[in-house]
Amino acid sequence: MSKQLFFPILSLALFFICTKTSAQIAPAPPVKVDNITSILEKGGQFTSFIRLLKATQVENQLNNQLSIPNPNDGLTIFAPSDNAFSSLKPGTLNSLSDQEKLQLVQFHILPTLMSTAQFQTATNPLRTQAGDVKSGNFPLNVTAVGNQVNITTGVVNATVANSVYSDRRIAVYQVDQVLLPLQIFGPTPAPAPAPAAPEKDVPVATPKAAAGDANASGAMSLMKLCSNMGFVSFGFAVFGAVFWSL
Numbered sequence: 013m014s015k016q017l018f019f020p021i022l023s024l025a026l027f028f029i030c031t032k033t034s035a036q037i038a039p040a041p042p043v044k045v046d047n048i049t050s051i052l053e054k055g056g057q058f059t060s061f062i063r064l065l066k067a068t069q070v071e072n073q074l075n076n077q078l079s080i081p082n083p084n085d086g087l088t089i090f091a092p093s094d095n096a097f098s099s100l101k102p103g104t105l106n107s108l109s110d111q112e113k114l115q116l117v118q119f120h121i122l123p124t125l126m127s128t129a130q131f132q133t134a135t136n137p138l139r140t141q142a143g144d145v146k147s148g149n150f151p152l153n154v155t156a157v158g159n160q161v162n163i164t165t166g167v168v169n170a171t172v173a174n175s176v177y178s179d180r181r182i183a184v185y186q187v188d189q190v191l192l193p194l195q196i197f198g199p200t201p202a203p204a205p206a207p208a209a210p211e212k213d214v215p216v217a218t219p220k221a222a223a224g225d226a227n228a229s230g231a232m233s234l235m236k237l238c239s240n241m242g243f244v245s246f247g248f249a250v251f252g253a254v255f256w257s258l
């Protein structure tokens with residue numbers, strides 16, 4: 013192939029691959045059902061939740077449970093969308109200890125499989141993996157009418173947006189809010205009056221975007237990458253054509 017053609021053709025090929033990738037609404041690839049990450053990746057908008065599942069290693073625990081073909085109880089997962097995470101106050105996740113992050117994630121998991129219909133007859137508060145509701149620590153209440161399911165934690169009211177996945181072992185629902193447990197985010201009891209202490213230099217908390225708050229979805233970054241590449245490769249095409257024909 014002549015040099016005059018090589019650059020433009022390569023660039024055009026790249027451009028078309030990218031155009032195709034970002035424009036096509038491809039059917040989702042088959043889900044490997046023993047893997048919570050691939051179930052959520054199929055949903056396309058759970059980047060932050062997946063990151064939290066990994067960081068807290070709850071991912072491994074869920075995958076272990078998913079490897080049991082016929083569990084007694086199954087699992088229900090409320091997966092907050094990336095939008096839900098980006099609407100948290102900045103730094104919300106960063107302010108949590110590792111233990112609290114783990115509890116936050118476990119609060120989104122019920123140790124039983126629940127269908128939409130079962131929400132209507134559920135007895136509140138529901139037990140989550142975060143802890144014992146009897147102590148009142150992690151109440152999660154569900155109200156359902158028909159297909160509409162609302163959740164309240166005492167801190168946030170969320171709505172179940174849709175079912176992401178379900179089989180006999182696991183049901184995954186998308187929720188529009190991060191379910192903030194009362195135990196961690198509730199009003200703190202008034203602290204005992206502190207003894208007058210000499211003023212100290214208290215580091216000012218700078219609002220940082222928490223790792224889990226990132227909102228760029230894979231699709232968005234791919235489109236961005238592709239639009240850049242498309243632009244660049246067009247540039248190359250023009251440049252190559254002009255340069256090599258001189």
Ligand SMILES: *[C@@H]1O[C@H](CO)[C@@H](O)[C@H](O)[C@H]1NC(C)=O
Pocket residue numbers: 047048049050053075
């Ligand atoms: C689960 O799927 C993700 C990608 O979808 C992959 O990176 C990961 O290795 C898989 N984990 C297991 C335990 O198969």
Ligand SMILES: *[C@@H]1O[C@H](CO)[C@@H](O)[C@H](O)[C@H]1NC(C)=O
Pocket residue numbers: 155156157160161162169171
């Ligand atoms: C769910 O909450 C919405 C408001 O956010 C309300 O309009 C609706 O009636 C509630 N549905 C149920 C079943 O509680």
Ligand SMILES: *[C@@H]1O[C@H](CO)[C@@H](O)[C@H](O)[C@H]1NC(C)=O
Pocket residue numbers: 136137151152153164165166167
């Ligand atoms: C949850 O439901 C229980 C039982 O109905 C109730 O006592 C509790 O106040 C409810 N909590 C919230 C946050 O709605």
Ligand SMILES: *[C@@H]1O[C@H](CO)[C@@H](O)[C@H](O)[C@H]1NC(C)=O
Pocket residue numbers: 164167168169
């Ligand atoms: C949640 O809903 C309840 C009753 O529907 C309401 O009293 C409460 O203020 C709501 N809480 C938030 C944080 O919106």
Ligand SMILES: *[C@@H]1O[C@H](CO)[C@@H](O)[C@H](O)[C@H]1NC(C)=O
Pocket residue numbers: 098221227228
């Ligand atoms: C992503 O979050 C940043 C700040 O964290 C915000 O400025 C930006 O508008 C958000 N983008 C989207 C698409 O939500």
